[in-house]
Amino acid sequence: MAKELKLMKGNEAIAEAAIRSGCDGYFGYPITPQSEVMEYLMAEKPWERTGMVVLQAESETSSINMVYGGAGVGKKVMTSSSSPGISLMQEGLTYLAGAELPAIIANVVRGGPGLGTIQPSQADYFQATKGGGHGDYQLFVLAPATVQEMYDFVFLGWEIAFKYRNPVMILSDGAIGQVMEKLYVGDYVPRWTDEELKKNAPWASYGKPANREHHIITSLELDSAKQEEHNHKLQAKYREMEEKEVRFETIDCEDADYIFVAYGSSARIAQKAIQLGREKGIKVGLLRPITLFPFPKKPIAEFSKKVKGILTVEMSAGQMVEDVRLAAEFRCPVEHFGRYGGIIHTPHEVLEALEEKIIKAK
Amino acid sequence: MAIKGEVVIDKERCKGCGVCVVACPNKVLALAKNVNGKGYNYSEAVIDDCIGCASCAMVCPDGVITVYKTKL
Amino acid sequence: MFNPDIVKPENLVYKRTDVLTKAVMHYCPGCGHGTTHRIVAEVIEEMGIQDKAICIAPVGCSVLAYNYFEVDSLGAAHGRAPALATAIQRLFPDHHTFTYQGDGDLAAIGTAETIHACNRGENIVIIFINNGIYGMTGGQMAPTTLIGMKTATSPYGRTVELNGYPLQITELLAELPGTYYVTRQSVHTAAAVRKTKRAIRQAFENQKNKKGTSFVEVVSNCNSGWKMTAPKANEWMVENMFVKYPIGDIKVDGEKVK
Numbered sequence: 034m035a036k037e038l039k040l041m042k043g044n045e046a047i048a049e050a051a052i053r054s055g056c057d058g059y060f061g062y063p064i065t066p067q068s069e070v071m072e073y074l075m076a077e078k079p080w081e082r083t084g085m086v087v088l089q090a091e092s093e094t095s096s097i098n099m100v101y102g103g104a105g106v107g108k109k110v111m112t113s114s115s116s117p118g119i120s121l122m123q124e125g126l127t128y129l130a131g132a133e134l135p136a137i138i139a140n141v142v143r144g145g146p147g148l149g150t151i152q153p154s155q156a157d158y159f160q161a162t163k164g165g166g167h168g169d170y171q172l173f174v175l176a177p178a179t180v181q182e183m184y185d186f187v188f189l190g191w192e193i194a195f196k197y198r199n200p201v202m203i204l205s206d207g208a209i210g211q212v213m214e215k216l217y218v219g220d221y222v223p224r225w226t227d228e229e230l231k232k233n234a235p236w237a238s239y240g241k242p243a244n245r246e247h248h249i250i251t252s253l254e255l256d257s258a259k260q261e262e263h264n265h266k267l268q269a270k271y272r273e274m275e276e277k278e279v280r281f282e283t284i285d286c287e288d289a290d291y292i293f294v295a296y297g298s299s300a301r302i303a304q305k306a307i308q309l310g311r312e313k314g315i316k317v318g319l320l321r322p323i324t325l326f327p328f329p330k331k332p333i334a335e336f337s338k339k340v341k342g343i344l345t346v347e348m349s350a351g352q353m354v355e356d357v358r359l360a361a362e363f364r365c366p367v368e369h370f371g372r373y374g375g376i377i378h379t380p381h382e383v384l385e386a387l388e389e390k391i392i393k394a395k
Numbered sequence: 396m397a398i399k400g401e402v403v404i405d406k407e408r409c410k411g412c413g414v415c416v417v418a419c420p421n422k423v424l425a426l427a428k429n430v431n432g433k434g435y436n437y438s439e440a441v442i443d444d445c446i447g448c449a450s451c452a453m454v455c456p457d458g459v460i461t462v463y464k465t466k467l
Numbered sequence: 468m469f470n471p472d473i474v475k476p477e478n479l480v481y482k483r484t485d486v487l488t489k490a491v492m493h494y495c496p497g498c499g500h501g502t503t504h505r506i507v508a509e510v511i512e513e514m515g516i517q518d519k520a521i522c523i524a525p526v527g528c529s530v531l532a533y534n535y536f537e538v539d540s541l542g543a544a545h546g547r548a549p550a551l552a553t554a555i556q557r558l559f560p561d562h563h564t565f566t567y568q569g570d571g572d573l574a575a576i577g578t579a580e581t582i583h584a585c586n587r588g589e590n591i592v593i594i595f596i597n598n599g600i601y602g603m604t605g606g607q608m609a610p611t612t613l614i615g616m617k618t619a620t621s622p623y624g625r626t627v628e629l630n631g632y633p634l635q636i637t638e639l640l641a642e643l644p645g646t647y648y649v650t651r652q653s654v655h656t657a658a659a660v661r662k663t664k665r666a667i668r669q670a671f672e673n674q675k676n677k678k679g680t681s682f683v684e685v686v687s688n689c690n691s692g693w694k695m696t697a698p699k700a701n702e703w704m705v706e707n708m709f710v711k712y713p714i715g716d717i718k719v720d721g722e723k724v725k
Binding site: 399400401403408410411412413414416417418435447448449450451452453454455456457458459460461462463464465 | 470472473474475478479480481482483484487491492494495496497498499500501502505654655656657660661690696697698701
Binding site: 243 | 488524536538547551557
């Protein structure tokens with residue numbers, strides 16, 4: 034595969050990835066700090082490059098329902114937004130999950146609650162990984178830490194979304210959305226032809242040929258027995274994801290007495306904190322979850338048997354820490370550190386927190 | 396020569412709403428005294444004056460009326 | 468009464484279209500939804516577009532519309548049907564995407580989606596059933612409920628002081644440059660049904676010719692919600708609904724009808 038080196042913002046990388054990954058349609062609504070996604074697309078005119086449709090909707094409610102429509106007819110469609118906009122999309126997300134529709138939703142998280150701030154945050158972890166809208170459902174959640182991953186996870190997102198017929202969320206934050214980094218972009222994946230669509234999304238409502246029953250895309254089932262059966266099916270799918278699709282990365286964990294668990298921007302900060310810690314003789318490593326759902330429970334459980342303590346680092350008041358504690362099952366101390374409301378913690382603060390909350394507290 | 400029509404009503408699907416009764420220009424239709432399996436007084440032709448205009452079928456929400464017409 | 472000499476295939480004048488499924492519709496006896504479904508399906512059959520028709524069902528009484536149209540369908544969240552249709556028609560420009568929505572869905576919770584889809588001139592067909600009430604949830608007040616009309620949430624009759632005015636959304640949409648065809652019809656008599664079917668045909672023909680948004684309002688009855696028999700409800704509709712919602716074309720070929 035031919036690789037081309039580029040310098041881009043994380044938001045632009047998502048947009049370029051959309052075009053190159055054979056996306057059929059992007060439907061969005063402006064919100065800081067992710068507006069560059071649609072700005073880039075509109076400037077690039079992907080309808081000329083690949084035939085991809087790009088449309089600015091009247092609201093996030095509308096854009097996510099455009100995604101629902103496009104996904105329902107078997108097209109590769111996506112949207113992006115930031116926290117308040119994602120809150121507005123929760124209705125569409127639960128419908129997508131209920132109707133088992135593949136789609137990509139990128140959340141470039143900003144500080145909340147409410148209108149909050151426009152600075153980076155990771156306080157949407159609960160919303161992304163615990164459902165968010167009503168009903169028992171899961172999004173598949175990918176957490177990029179680099180601009181390269183913003184790009185790569187769009188490609189990965191399509192694979193997962195269509196394999197499991199499930200919406201995929203790319204959960205990044207304002208820092209990764211705005212930062213400019215080098216990245217490699219690869220060859221174009223062509224958009225599906227109508228024939229490929231019918232093969233890859235045979236369940237879709239793309240127009241009824243004479244030789245088959247009509248397709249119905251819906252999340253409604255009034256018969257409770259059937260609705261429960263449908264829920265069983267969804268749960269089985271989520272368990273399969275937990276079985277097969279967990280992704281994570283470990284850094285300097287081989288000899289670690291302590292580990293940080295951090296994703297996205299916080300993982301990058303934690304990496305620097307590892308360096309600072311090791312300079313002081315503290316053997317600390319990092320486990321970086323790449324999938325937040327399915328969550329890397331097993332590796333965390335394994336580490337909890339070996340290390341003296343775990344510190345989660347999140348730009349929130351402590352959300353992922355709950356999942357880490359559940360995985361560690363009290364085998365070792367698990368504490369949380371994080372700045373929030375749009376503040377990004379420094380590596381020194383992170384190391385200090387490890388010393389205060391874990392090492393000295395022992 | 397006279398135009399002669401005939402309606403065939405799927406009485407089990409008929410909900411007995413009666414809009415066809417009102418729509419018929421020749422008052423051919425009436426709701427039956429009997430009920431169908433769902434308990435509706437279904438529509439039926441009670442006199443032989445159907446001209447096959449299909450007005451009844453036009454207004455039938457459930458599409459239960461099939462209409463035939465010929466010249467006798 | 469039954470005359471086997473007449474009931475022969477060659478004498479067939481009218482039969483239920485196969486673009487409707489065999490399912491018995493759940494609508495109350497005499498409800499205009501069934502009639503409107505029927506003629507939409509007939510138009511799809513006559514135009515030979517069954518393989519390209521995509522039905523977007525709303526939330527409301529017609530939430531299960533997708534069970535009755537023998538075409539590929541999607542059930543939308545409440546009010547969002549025009550957003551779905553926008554995307555689908557843009558992704559499949561030669562398809563015939565249509566929404567089928569009630570007054571609560573289209574003119575209350577989905578007002579933004581409706582207005583913006585129409586304003587963008589999306590090449591979609593919108594079928595709008597206006598019976599001035601929320602039927603499915605048990606007869607509550609709708610944006611189109613008439614002043615004085617009693618509903619479950621306006622039990623003493625709708626008042627301007629408490630609830631504001633009935634929304635004439637169809638006239639409002641006709642003001643938007645994106646709408647190409649805006650009409651208001653009904654399905655309470657055979658003549659009205661034939662006219663409405665012609666209007667629906669016109670809407671789908673416009674779509675075929677990529678003219679923009681075609682919007683067909685069908686003023687309809689709700690005998691259960693209005694607490695009347697079906698024939699009585701149709702009379703009441705003519706005497707009351709038609710005063711606020713007069714029947715006829717509002718915009719044809721992109722021009723307002725004088």
